[in-house]
Amino acid sequence: MAKHKTPLLDQLESGPWPSFVSDIKQEAAARAKNEKGVQYQVAVDCPDDLLGVLEMSFTDGETHWKHGGIVGVFGYGGGVIGRYCDQPQMFPGVAHFHTVRVAQPNGKWYSTEFLRSLMDIWDLRGSGLTNLHGATGDIVLLGTSTPQLEEIFWELTHNLNVDLGGSGSNLRTPASCMGMSRCQYACYDAQELCYNLTQEYQDELHRPAFPYKFKFKFDGCPNGCVAAIARSDLGFLGTFKDPIKINQEAVAAYVGGEIAPNAGAHAGRDWGKFDIQKEVVDLCPSKCISYEGGKLIMDHKECVRCMHCINTMPQALRIGDDRGVSIFCGAKAPILDGPQMGSLLVPFVEVNKDDDYQAIKDIVEAVWDWWMEEGKNRERIGETMKRLGFAALAEAAGVPIDARQVQEPRHNPYIFWKAEDVEGGWERDLAEFRKRHQR
């Protein structure tokens, strides 16, 4: 029997999509039954009270969590999001309802053994509710009490060999697309680079030392399956410098209808017979493709590597062999001065595992040195870039200025010059000027 009446939430149990309400009720029932005889360390009816407080919020249209919350584990300045209910007498099971961020493996590949062990810890010491996964990538353990935090941390690190994720003004948990693990478009091993940089910068992740939060994301190609260009302060997008590889026989098979375009992604509707001219050649943004006499021809010097032709004919067109990443800087959500996507900072850099990705780390650290010194309190690097100028960022990062860093040149003439670049500098004598120009 449910602890609270939830008529509004009950409506969300109908319909075809998996219902979070049914799932929470199932967990509440399993805890009440306790078939395994678990010595629950937080209230058995924690999920019931969560449904209760949520129903109350549905009724009055307001949240019932108090402002903020500062809890954590010794040694770290982040990783746990503290939270307290503003009706603790009515819902004692969620009086404390802290969230624990746990570092996830890249690409989010798991064994059932790992997930079972994690859930054993969480059943005992938490609510039994999770978020798989948080938007930044973390495994999110949803709802526990302050005394359990060190207990959970001890078990995670000693038994599962897994660490907390990031929160606060620091490097947040990096994430990557599935990369080479199961994608032929991957231009570098996104999972490996993400893992390497996560380990390299553990200190920056666990102990807030930055003006504000900072995120890394790693996309294997410009398709952006982890949305690095929109959701990371430094986004790494795989690309290549040499020509796209064309298999003319496979092109003919697409034209002949033997292979479905876009790997059958549009099979749910009749779009007619595949028309290579209309669906590939004419849609190329740089118009560098032609199809003549049954042959696909590409002027690769004009190609912007947008991925459209490769996406449409994946069996006929392959990424080149001279591969690396582009680095984008400054993406952020609207607060404070408006949303930004990443701006191209480094057009191409090699992803070299043999020297431990030193070229990439040099850029990361130079960018941090600049922002840690210049960034204002709670100023994302995208905003520092706007305030001090893109050229200041590029100079600090040691990246040469390049036409590819702008979509178009500025149209206003408010151009600053350095004194050393101007003959005679800024020190001028007005009397000298007056000798030639009377008042």
Place this chain on the structure above:
Amino acid sequence: MAVVEFQGATFEVDEDGFLQKFEDWTPAWVDFVKESEGIKEITEDHQKVIDFLQDYYKKNGIAPMVRILSKVTGFKLKQIYELFPSGPGKGACKMAGLPKPTGCV
């Protein structure tokens, strides 16, 4: 809000154990909090950090950025964590009586 009593003084605190009013701070507060923040003895170095946080707060009405705390005290972040295991926010600011850190933490 909970009220705690320690060495004859009373302190009004929130769920996270932060003082509700900066004016309520006394040296006894530091003694009261230290154990829950994993600190055995308050050394001169601890005191230096606490004193600076209080001075800065009185003067500016906010807690200093981590970078400024490091610069002025001369303690690298690593040393600050050695002194205050839960860090400059949850550890040092709480002991200094400053308001609870806010934002996307």
